[in-house]
Amino acid sequence: MRCTACGRRAVYHRRYTGDFLCDRCLARSVERRFYRAIRKHRMIKPGERVAVAVSGGKDSVVCMHLLAEYCRSKRCELVAITVDEGIAGYRNRSIPVARKNAEALGIEHRIVSFKESFGATLDEILARAKEKGSGLGACTYCGVLRRSLLNRAARESGASKLATAHNLDDEVQAIMLNYVRSDLARLYRLGPVYQPREGFVPRIKPMREIPEKEIALYALLKGIEADWSKCPYRGGIHLEIRDFINWLEENHPNSKFMILRMFDRMRPFLVSAVPEFRPKTCRVCGEPTSSDLCKACELLGELDIGAGS
Numbered sequence: 001m002r003c004t005a006c007g008r009r010a011v012y013h014r015r016y017t018g019d020f021l022c023d024r025c026l027a028r029s030v031e032r033r034f035y036r037a038i039r040k041h042r043m044i045k046p047g048e049r050v051a052v053a054v055s056g057g058k059d060s061v062v063c064m065h066l067l068a069e070y071c072r073s074k075r076c077e078l079v080a081i082t083v084d085e086g087i088a089g090y091r092n093r094s095i096p097v098a099r100k101n102a103e104a105l106g107i108e109h110r111i112v113s114f115k116e117s118f119g120a121t122l123d124e125i126l127a128r129a130k131e132k133g134s135g136l137g138a139c140t141y142c143g144v145l146r147r148s149l150l151n152r153a154a155r156e157s158g159a160s161k162l163a164t165a166h167n168l169d170d171e172v173q174a175i176m177l178n179y180v181r182s183d184l185a186r187l188y189r190l191g192p193v194y195q196p197r198e199g200f201v202p203r204i205k206p207m208r209e210i211p212e213k214e215i216a217l218y219a220l221l222k223g224i225e226a227d228w229s230k231c232p233y234r235g236g237i238h239l240e241i242r243d244f245i246n247w248l249e250e251n252h253p254n255s256k257f258m259i260l261r262m263f264d265r266m267r268p269f270l271v272s273a274v275p276e277f278r279p280k281t282c283r284v285c286g287e288p289t290s291s292d293l294c295k296a297c298e299l300l301g302e303l304d305i306g307a308g309s
């Protein structure tokens, strides 16, 4: 097959548009979507200091490479932040990849860990949760603690924006998950830019309109080193929703984009349904929160771990 755009040999069939793309046209399209999202949603102002969350996986490493290019052209500073959750046999592979890429790009790189910040690794937290008979899954602990730590690290690095590498698939899965859980407040927080509240660094998602498959191909075509392993704790409803959405896309190409677009049209109306946030400070860790105790300290406190106990 030939590339629909330039006639060179195609490497990818983009079913949702009906196009065949060669390596060059696919890479260009990924870059164009990335930079267009930044411009369209005014994610970054010239001269800003931007933090990017980098796990070492393909999405975050590609995000760092593209942001590095963008920041160079806009005289912005970029700092990479890696959270070491403490997952044996997994993070010890991805963190060196994150470091290597940051070094190659000449980017400042900070690594922060659950162990140092909360007093326990994710593995230890989950072992304790099991002992205590907690009904919460690994991703609940991991997600809450990582968000809190990333926000703190970005703020302490002097960044005014925090970029995350959520791609189209991640975003659509999160939309569907919040529908299924009927969680309006979390649903509202999704979106290209989430300008939360006092004490929170605004979060931006420049890869939100790029399918995961295209990011993976981009990393391969550009020879970008990434860690391709999967977290051993992945499972449960997240995977079921992912499989359902992939099935839908397979049978009805463009479904993922349609779900995203519909959500973006609805989002402005959700604001009136979300309870107003009254900024407070967590009495344990001092981080911003809407009640006396932040979610991270609440979860850790229930397990008698770290500062939250």
Ligand code: SF4
Residues within 6 Å of the ligand: 085, 138, 139, 140, 142, 143, 231, 232, 233, 234, 235
């Ligand atoms: Fe954390 Fe879950 Fe992601 Fe693993 S899959 S890194 S436990 S959020």
Ligand code: ZN
Residues within 6 Å of the ligand: 282, 283, 284, 285, 286, 287, 293, 294, 295, 296, 297, 298
């Ligand atoms: Zn707290």
